[in-house]
Amino acid sequence: MLKISQLRANVAGRNILKGVDLEVRAGEVHAIMGPNGSGKSTLAQVLAGREDYEITGGSVTFDGADLLAMPAEERARAGLFLGFQYPVEIPGVNNAYLLKAALNAKRKKAGLAEVDAYEFLGLIKAKMKFMGMDESFLSRGVNEGFSGGEKKRNEILQMLVLEPKLALLDETDSGLDIDALKVVAKGVNSLRGADRSIVLVTHYQRLLGYVEPDRVHVFADGRILKSGDKTLALELEARGYDWLREGRVA
Amino acid sequence: MSAARDQDAALRSFEAAWRARPEDRIAAARADAMQRFLALGLPTTRDESWRYTSLRALAGRPFVDAEPAPPARSSWLAGVCAAPVTIVNGRPSSGAPQPAGDPALTIESLRAAIDRDPASLAARLGSIGAAESERWALLNRALFVDGLQVRVAGRAAAPLLIVHSAESARDDAAVHSRVIVDVAAGAEATIVEHHLGGSGHATLVNHATQLHLAPGASVEHYRVFSSDERTTHFDALEVLQGAGSRCRQFTVALGGAMVRANLSGRLDAPGAEHDSYALLVGRGARQLDCVNAIVHAASRTTSRQTARALAAGSSRVVFNSRVLVEAGTAGASSNQSCRGLLLSPTAEIDTRPQLEILADDVKCAHGATTGRLDPNMLFYLLSRGIDRASAQTLLIYAFLDDLLTGMSLPGARRAIEDALIGELPGADLLRSYR
Ligand SMILES: Nc1ncnc2c1ncn2[C@@H]1O[C@H](COP(=O)(O)OP(=O)(O)O)[C@@H](O)[C@H]1O
Ligand SMILES: [Mg+2]
Numbered sequence: 001m002l003k004i005s006q007l008r009a010n011v012a013g014r015n016i017l018k019g020v021d022l023e024v025r026a027g028e029v030h031a032i033m034g035p036n037g038s039g040k041s042t043l044a045q046v047l048a049g050r051e052d053y054e055i056t057g058g059s060v061t062f063d064g065a066d067l068l069a070m071p072a073e074e075r076a077r078a079g080l081f082l083g084f085q086y087p088v089e090i091p092g093v094n095n096a097y098l099l100k101a102a103l104n105a106k107r108k109k110a111g112l113a114e115v116d117a118y119e120f121l122g123l124i125k126a127k128m129k130f131m132g133m134d135e136s137f138l139s140r141g142v143n144e145g146f147s148g149g150e151k152k153r154n155e156i157l158q159m160l161v162l163e164p165k166l167a168l169l170d171e172t173d174s175g176l177d178i179d180a181l182k183v184v185a186k187g188v189n190s191l192r193g194a195d196r197s198i199v200l201v202t203h204y205q206r207l208l209g210y211v212e213p214d215r216v217h218v219f220a221d222g223r224i225l226k227s228g229d230k231t232l233a234l235e236l237e238a239r240g241y242d243w244l245r246e247g248r249v250a
Numbered sequence: 251m252s253a254a255r256d257q258d259a260a261l262r263s264f265e266a267a268w269r270a271r272p273e274d275r276i277a278a279a280r281a282d283a284m285q286r287f288l289a290l291g292l293p294t295t296r297d298e299s300w301r302y303t304s305l306r307a308l309a310g311r312p313f314v315d316a317e318p319a320p321p322a323r324s325s326w327l328a329g330v331c332a333a334p335v336t337i338v339n340g341r342p343s344s345g346a347p348q349p350a351g352d353p354a355l356t357i358e359s360l361r362a363a364i365d366r367d368p369a370s371l372a373a374r375l376g377s378i379g380a381a382e383s384e385r386w387a388l389l390n391r392a393l394f395v396d397g398l399q400v401r402v403a404g405r406a407a408a409p410l411l412i413v414h415s416a417e418s419a420r421d422d423a424a425v426h427s428r429v430i431v432d433v434a435a436g437a438e439a440t441i442v443e444h445h446l447g448g449s450g451h452a453t454l455v456n457h458a459t460q461l462h463l464a465p466g467a468s469v470e471h472y473r474v475f476s477s478d479e480r481t482t483h484f485d486a487l488e489v490l491q492g493a494g495s496r497c498r499q500f501t502v503a504l505g506g507a508m509v510r511a512n513l514s515g516r517l518d519a520p521g522a523e524h525d526s527y528a529l530l531v532g533r534g535a536r537q538l539d540c541v542n543a544i545v546h547a548a549s550r551t552t553s554r555q556t557a558r559a560l561a562a563g564s565s566r567v568v569f570n571s572r573v574l575v576e577a578g579t580a581g582a583s584s585n586q587s588c589r590g591l592l593l594s595p596t597a598e599i600d601t602r603p604q605l606e607i608l609a610d611d612v613k614c615a616h617g618a619t620t621g622r623l624d625p626n627m628l629f630y631l632l633s634r635g636i637d638r639a640s641a642q643t644l645l646i647y648a649f650l651d652d653l654l655t656g657m658s659l660p661g662a663r664r665a666i667e668d669a670l671i672g673e674l675p676g677a678d679l680l681r682s683y684r
Contacts, residue, residue: 045629048629048633049629049632049633050629051629052625071632071638072629072632072633073632073633073635073636073637073638073641075633076632076633076634076635077635081633082633084630084633087630088624088626088627088630090627090630090631090645090648091648091651091652092647092648092649092650092651092652093627093631093644093645093648094683097683098631098634098636101634101635101636101640102634102635102636105634105635105636105637106635109635141648142630158634162634162635
């Protein structure tokens with residue numbers, strides 16, 4: 001599904017990604033954990049196609065295609081979804097409109113007709129109910145005046161509507177209370193399937209109690225330092241990151 | 251032919267036009283204005299309020315009065331009112347304008363008003379054009395050919411649409427027209443002035459509107475500029491507000507080669523409230539220069555100014571607002587918010603909110619920001635599969651959203667949105683979006 005080799009990138013002239021290697025196969029859930037400022041969000045945004053981040057080396061294939069050669073909108077239509085760590089507020093752009101336009105962009109690429117307005121409304125209302133969101137969010141501006149938790153739910157809602165092949169969720173769990181965390185986990189789990197992959201960037205073990213990962217990676221200083229199964233997450237929780245960084249890793 | 255004399259061509263032609271006019275019953279007031287105008291001359295970029303807009307090219311051209319003409323096109327705002335009044339080249343088109351069939355409204359041509367009661371009319375003309383920055387209004391007083399006097403005595407049943415159409419087959423025509431609106435105590439009206447026309451010729455339009463609100467009066471006023479890309483507008487709007495009166499004013503510039511729109515508001519008695527909104531759309535080589543000056547001359551007066559400026563192509567948009575809170579007032583409150591969005595590297599937006607506070611007890615805030623489309627917003631939309639052109643279009647429209655939603659006359663808002671969408675990239679998308 002996703003294969004990253006020796007990916008290097010600069011942000012504002014500073015080298016942030018320093019040779020990332022990662023392979024995610026169809027049906028897998030991966031967790032990326034690591035200290036603040038280590039470049040996790042940079043990686044997620046580079047994968048989603050943020051232009052002002054400069055790629056200086058390496059390659060990424062997505063479903064066999066050269067991901068880095070595609071503009072951001074093409075990546076989304078090809079089935080890549082980024083749940084932002086800090087979803088931006090866009091006053092004046094209607095939330096429901098964005099959902100519909102995003103879905104139609106994807107359908108167009110797949111050679112399908114635009115979604116019927118009535119059908120769309122039914123779909124969206126069902127998904128909102130599933131996410132415990134009030135329908136009034138539809139008529140508001142994108143993320144406008146949403147609380148932190150509401151923004152995260154809105155990201156998951158978009159993900160559920162778009163049904164991506166690969167979802168990158170950047171700290172979708174941070175800042176959520178336990179109930180919201182459960183709702184988000186429910187949304188993520190509902191997307192799990194043999195033909196989909198999920199990459200969770202997270203700070204805490206907490207989410208992983210609800211969404212069980214196949215692989216866990218430790219990300220530090222712009223690269224993946226260590227990979228393992230879900231027990232690695234527990235070890236990190238207990239021991240922090242320092243033991244890895246002090247070069248005691250074989 | 252010396253350069254110095256060249257630069258006076260416009261001035262000398264205005265003087266000649268004035269001398270050629272048959273004397274009317276306010277000739278003394280006109281002569282006084284003309285003498286002052288000639289003494290001041292045309293503004294140059296050395297004048298503080300004109301530093302962004304050069305009139306050099308215009309000053310070198312002679313102008314003649316636009317000929318009387320039939321109305322050539324209809325207003326896209328016609329839907330807001332059943333019986334619009336049309337003014338072509340400064341003259342009400344059907345001679346005496348038809349009363350709107352509304353007992354609260356009395357409309358007559360300014361010519362008729364001059365003939366009926368020259369003394370009181372002459373006394374009314376002076377307040378606008380007093381400041382040096384209002385030289386075009388001064389010239390307007392000397393030269394306006396006709397216009398309207400509107401009296402609102404009660405609650406107007408429907409909005410009044412005044413269509414100003416400038417049509418000439420020449421490249422040197424000038425139109426000078428004026429509208430005077432008196433809103434009686436407690437009366438209410440919505441007035442829409444639509445400036446359109448051009449027919450591809452380099453017409454100069456010098457218009458003035460005076461809006462006088464008696465105590466407790468309430469007005470929503472629109473002035474919309476949508477002329478072709480060869481028309482130059484100088485527009486002076488004066489708003490005088492009595493106690494507890496309320497004025498909401500929308501200035502919408504979507505056309506013209508150049509629009510200089512002055513708004514001078516005076517909150518003359520306690521409790522007066524003034525909201526003005528400017529929606530300025532620059533594209534091509536258009537120049538928009540919006541200058542607001544609001545004076546808080548009494549206690550507990552409130553003013554809010556909101557501007558959204560958009561500049562594409564090599565256009566230049568200026569929004570200059572000045573608030574003065576006079577000494578001896580208490581509890582005045584003022585807010586100025588101006589946001590600019592640059593859509594091309596060759597476009598320019600200049601904003602200058604200014605405050606002069608001579609009283610102690612005031613609440614004032616102002617903010618001005620100008621930038622490009624927010625890259626985070628753009629990336630968010632792209633990351634959802636929205637194509638770049640559509641994402642940009644949506645963000646541009648979103649930028650204007652809160653100004654449009656402030657318009658409380660649905661017909662006007664709808665028509666202005668339609669016209670605005672036609673000026674923006676991605677019109678088809680926006681039509682389906684809205
Ligand atoms: N837009 C930016 N401009 C400059 N530096 C940035 C920008 N975004 C992130 N950085 C820097 O890049 C580094 C990695 O940040 P980030 O990828 O957000 O880390 P993480 O998500 O792991 O906390 C940090 O040092 C951060 O300060
Ligand atoms: Mg991060």
